[in-house]
Amino acid sequence: MSTSQADLVLRNGRIYTVNGNGDWAEAMAVKDGKIVAIGSESVISGYTEGAEVIDLDGKMVMPGIVDVHNHHFIAGASDLFELRFLPSLSYEEVLEKVRERAAQTEPGGWIIGGSWGSNFADRLNSLEAKKALDDAAGGRPVLLRDDTYHNRWVNTAALAAAGITRDTADPEQGEILRDPETGEATGVLLETAAAFVERAADEAQPLTPEQQREAASSAMATLNSFGVTAFLDAACMEYMMAALKGLDDRDEMTCWAGACLPATEPGFIFGKVGKELIAVKEQYRGKHVFPDFIKIFLDGVPPARTAAFVEPYVPDTIHGCCFCGATKMTVPELVRWVGDAEKEGMGVKIHCAGDAAVLQALDAFEVVRSFNGPTEIKHHVAHASFIREEDIMRFAELGVVADLCPIIWYPTPILEATKAALGEERAERFWPNKKLDEAGALMASGSDWPVAPQPDPWDGIEGMITRENPSGAYPGQSLWKEQALGLEKVLEIYTINAAKAMRIDEFTGSLESGKFADFIVLDRNLFETPEKDLADTRVLKTFFKGRKVFERT
Amino acid sequence: MTSSQISPDRSIPVTVLTGFLGSGKTTVLNRLLSRPGLDGTVAIINEFGEIGLDHLLIEKSEESFALLDNGCVCCTIRGDLSQTLVDLKTRFAAGELKALDRIVIETTGLADPAPILHTLMADDTLIGRFHIDGVVVTVDAVNGAGTLTNHAESAKQVAVADRLLVTKADLADTDAINALIRGVRAHNGTAPIRMVSNGEVGPEDIFELGLFDAAGKSPDVERWLHEAAAGAHDHDHGQSKGHGHDHGHAPEGAHAGGHAHAQEGGIRSYSAIIDDPVDWAAFSHWLELVAAMRGDDMLRFKGIVRVSDHPERPIVVHGVQHVFHPPQMLEQWPSDDHRTKLVFIVRDIPAETIETTLAKFARIEAPRLRPAAEDGRHLSRVNA
Numbered sequence: 001m002s003t004s005q006a007d008l009v010l011r012n013g014r015i016y017t018v019n020g021n022g023d024w025a026e027a028m029a030v031k032d033g034k035i036v037a038i039g040s041e042s043v044i045s046g047y048t049e050g051a052e053v054i055d056l057d058g059k060m061v062m063p064g065i066v067d068v069h070n071h072h073f074i075a076g077a078s079d080l081f082e083l084r085f086l087p088s089l090s091y092e093e094v095l096e097k098v099r100e101r102a103a104q105t106e107p108g109g110w111i112i113g114g115s116w117g118s119n120f121a122d123r124l125n126s127l128e129a130k131k132a133l134d135d136a137a138g139g140r141p142v143l144l145r146d147d148t149y150h151n152r153w154v155n156t157a158a159l160a161a162a163g164i165t166r167d168t169a170d171p172e173q174g175e176i177l178r179d180p181e182t183g184e185a186t187g188v189l190l191e192t193a194a195a196f197v198e199r200a201a202d203e204a205q206p207l208t209p210e211q212q213r214e215a216a217s218s219a220m221a222t223l224n225s226f227g228v229t230a231f232l233d234a235a236c237m238e239y240m241m242a243a244l245k246g247l248d249d250r251d252e253m254t255c256w257a258g259a260c261l262p263a264t265e266p267g268f269i270f271g272k273v274g275k276e277l278i279a280v281k282e283q284y285r286g287k288h289v290f291p292d293f294i295k296i297f298l299d300g301v302p303p304a305r306t307a308a309f310v311e312p313y314v315p316d317t318i319h320g321c322c323f324c325g326a327t328k329m330t331v332p333e334l335v336r337w338v339g340d341a342e343k344e345g346m347g348v349k350i351h352c353a354g355d356a357a358v359l360q361a362l363d364a365f366e367v368v369r370s371f372n373g374p375t376e377i378k379h380h381v382a383h384a385s386f387i388r389e390e391d392i393m394r395f396a397e398l399g400v401v402a403d404l405c406p407i408i409w410y411p412t413p414i415l416e417a418t419k420a421a422l423g424e425e426r427a428e429r430f431w432p433n434k435k436l437d438e439a440g441a442l443m444a445s446g447s448d449w450p451v452a453p454q455p456d457p458w459d460g461i462e463g464m465i466t467r468e469n470p471s472g473a474y475p476g477q478s479l480w481k482e483q484a485l486g487l488e489k490v491l492e493i494y495t496i497n498a499a500k501a502m503r504i505d506e507f508t509g510s511l512e513s514g515k516f517a518d519f520i521v522l523d524r525n526l527f528e529t530p531e532k533d534l535a536d537t538r539v540l541k542t543f544f545k546g547r548k549v550f551e552r553t
Numbered sequence: 554m555t556s557s558q559i560s561p562d563r564s565i566p567v568t569v570l571t572g573f574l575g576s577g578k579t580t581v582l583n584r585l586l587s588r589p590g591l592d593g594t595v596a597i598i599n600e601f602g603e604i605g606l607d608h609l610l611i612e613k614s615e616e617s618f619a620l621l622d623n624g625c626v627c628c629t630i631r632g633d634l635s636q637t638l639v640d641l642k643t644r645f646a647a648g649e650l651k652a653l654d655r656i657v658i659e660t661t662g663l664a665d666p667a668p669i670l671h672t673l674m675a676d677d678t679l680i681g682r683f684h685i686d687g688v689v690v691t692v693d694a695v696n697g698a699g700t701l702t703n704h705a706e707s708a709k710q711v712a713v714a715d716r717l718l719v720t721k722a723d724l725a726d727t728d729a730i731n732a733l734i735r736g737v738r739a740h741n742g743t744a745p746i747r748m749v750s751n752g753e754v755g756p757e758d759i760f761e762l763g764l765f766d767a768a769g770k771s772p773d774v775e776r777w778l779h780e781a782a783a784g785a786h787d788h789d790h791g792q793s794k795g796h797g798h799d800h801g802h803a804p805e806g807a808h809a810g811g812h813a814h815a816q817e818g819g820i821r822s823y824s825a826i827i828d829d830p831v832d833w834a835a836f837s838h839w840l841e842l843v844a845a846m847r848g849d850d851m852l853r854f855k856g857i858v859r860v861s862d863h864p865e866r867p868i869v870v871h872g873v874q875h876v877f878h879p880p881q882m883l884e885q886w887p888s889d890d891h892r893t894k895l896v897f898i899v900r901d902i903p904a905e906t907i908e909t910t911l912a913k914f915a916r917i918e919a920p921r922l923r924p925a926a927e928d929g930r931h932l933s934r935v936n937a
Binding site: 331332333335336339367368370371372 | 838841842844845846847906909910913914
């Protein structure tokens with residue numbers, strides 16, 4: 001602690017404060033990690049002595065991005081230890097990636113990675129494809145996740161390691177796809193069926209505690225590089241919290257980290273869940289680590305027809321004519337979880353991909369509000385994207401957060417796969433962001449990384465404004481253009497609103513005196529950038545509590 | 554939950570006798586078991602030595618089983634309660650027991666009676682074979698008021714009682730007894746209270762308190778509500794009237810100190826009468842929600858419900874905390890009064906919460922709760 005008035009002073013900048021009044025500042029002074037002065041150049045005059053002074057040279061500064069929905073650890077571990085490829089890769093390109101990886105992997109070693117595009121599940125669902133994967137891997141076990149993270153493509157050795165034979169029954173809420181003639185598993189595993197092979201891989205190649213800390217640390221470094229300074233892990237197991245707490249104890253955190261403790265085992269990560277996990281949460285609470293949420297997986301995803309809808313899916317041979325999907329809990333079961341969570345002071349984040357799941361989650365929240373009255377606790381509907389018109393108002397009425405993720409509010413392969421499942425008209429009533437905003441809902445942004453290949457907020461920010469694919473894919477197409485939002489609103493969704501959703505807005509999420517100096521320096525002024533270039537925004541520097549944790553070189 | 558009908562002929566009534574340490578429970582049991590004509594009664598007790606029945610023992614066939622000279626059989630628990638009960642049925646079927654008409658279970662003084670009641674209501678091996686006849690709770694006229702104030706276990710025992718026996722009434726003065734009754738009423742506004750001197754009780758004080766009377770017709774709720782009125786009239790003279798309906802935000806006015814103090818524990822009784830028929834699906838959904846949200850605090854709930862699908866055949870509901878007895882449909886109404894009646898004994902649940910959630914989720918129009926002990930003769934009526 002120095003005796004000077006400030007440790008760090010920023011001047012000559014375009015500082016967008018997100019303070020609720022649309023205010024801009026030119027300069028800011030930081031002491032002991034907190035903002036002590038912000039405003040025009042004159043406000044920092046008494047602070048420069050003894051402080052590091054940064055001339056921003058007119059660059060735009062804004063609060064650090066808050067990501068209310070990611071799987072930081074899985075992504076970090078995947079980046080460090082697994083095979084990563086983009087879901088836009090073709091079938092042949094995926095096989096080539098596996099072939100390259102196999103060459104660097106010892107015989108018998110697992111090849112784990114992703115993500116393949118969920119739109120070519122049909123292509124993978126055959127014995128020929130499985131044989132091709134066997135050959136590419138040289139017989140090594142392979143486990144490849146799709147871009148929704150709910151489904152897997154595995155090969156013969158992986159099926160054998162997991163003990164899956166043609167006699168293995170489908171698990172509840174999951175399916176082992178099979179060759180229609182022989183009944184042999186093709187290697188495509190839907191939803192909970194993924195757990196068989198995930199568990200086998202996890203047991204065969206567990207990470208050491210040091211590797212686990214590396215995974216969390218690497219994830220935060222990636223997040224910082226995109227401008228993120230706070231995140232909420234949407235399914236945080238005990239070893240993930242331990243990794244974060246381990247880093248916090250070493251003073252190596254570069255983000256605020258919230259944790260959602262899964263109520264039930266998600267199927268791709270393993271260990272204590274529910275009450276057992278809640279019972280140990282306090283030992284992982286740290287200065288920067290908050291285990292204050294519970295996660296419930298209420299349904300699956302639309303392309304795999306595992307999401308729960310009020311109206312039926314388009315008929316197909318497997319599900320017949322009137323299949324709506326199903327939720328995994330009843331309203332009274334949800335009510336019990338949410339009621340118990342409130343007794344612990346915890347919020348609940350409920351995965352709801354279909355409108356029936358959203359409806360059921362809102363019903364449960366309404367019951368809890370009726371019994372418990374108003375609360376400061378924030379509950380989240382995750383992936384709030386297919387919502388019945390009459391339920392949109394209820395987000396605001398019940399104070400429920402609309403967690404917007406993954407970043408697919410524009411044409412993507414997932415939208416195409418969703419059209420096949422729901423029909424074009426319904427599939428395009430996707431992400432009613434404008435309606436939610438008009439209804440007064442608290443909307444908060446997430447990435448769902450690694451479901452999104454990168455936790456890239458700039459892609460999401462452009463997409464929320466244009467409703468077109470920022471990469472240039474699907475040219476000339478947009479998704480429900482009327483639901484576009486303006487930049488000011490979108491930046492709130494990515495900063496202060498997300499901080500409110502995590503209940504950390506008292507000390508971060510905007511640039512105001514008294515709050516921590518969690519901010520980013522950008523390569524451009526977003527308000528002077530054409531909409532279609534917003535995704536190209538690069539973060540030059542990221543500061544967490546006044547300390548530089550990322551600088552672009 | 555589905556409505557089911559259980560023949561009272563086949564199901565054996567079980568009385569749970571509880572009471573705080575030193576409240577005279579064992580004396581009551583000793584006097585009861587010394588009465589003639591208890592053939593067919595089985596008492597499940599903690600230990601033989603404790604109740605001093607040696608002089609009555611005819612035959613102690615094995616460590617945990619004994620026959621008394623009045624025909625009563627005493628046994629101690631082996632394994633768990635449900636196993637012990639199932640074992641009695643087996644012995645009866647095998648002819649080892651001549652008769653098995655009713656059972657009384659003595660609990661330890663510190664026991665929370667709720668788990669025993671849950672076992673009796675919800676254990677698959679017991680449903681349809683045994684049912685709760687009643688919960689009888691002893692409170693001590695000399696020390697009871699203090700015990701109630703200082704021990705949460707005692708307060709909970711009183712709250713779940715169907716009948717309260719005030720013991721050692723001969724040893725306490727009128728003021729002490731009145732103070733105790735006020736304290737008891739604060740926790741349980743409806744259970745009939747009987748004064749007991751020298752442990753003298755008869756079977757009529759203990760048995761046939763349950764959902765069905767001996768004739769299998771009169772649900773206890775009727776009697777409960779009736780007694781609530783009488784009880785309030787007899788014992789609550791000090792209570793203020795006409796202050797309207799209480800929303801549970803503050804202790805009711807004009808009570809004696811002991812009463813007010815008990816109120817701080819937050820245990821209250823409420824009742825409601827509903828004129829219009831009730832949508833059973835919505836009502837049972839509401840029961841599930843209450844169990845999920847406030848199960849721990851719904852100490853006792855009873856009701857007789859007029860359902861819209863079959864208004865001539867009421868459904869009897871009965872719950873202890875988050876466990877509800879399978880609802881039972883009666884052949885007919887036990888009296889001319891065919892209105893839905895609900896009684897709640899709750900801890901820290903405002904009446905308003907019950908009212909708003911009943912309206913919202915059970916779709917009952919403007920339900921109004923009254924403190925059950927306030928004045929049962931003026932139980933609220935919807936649209937009145």
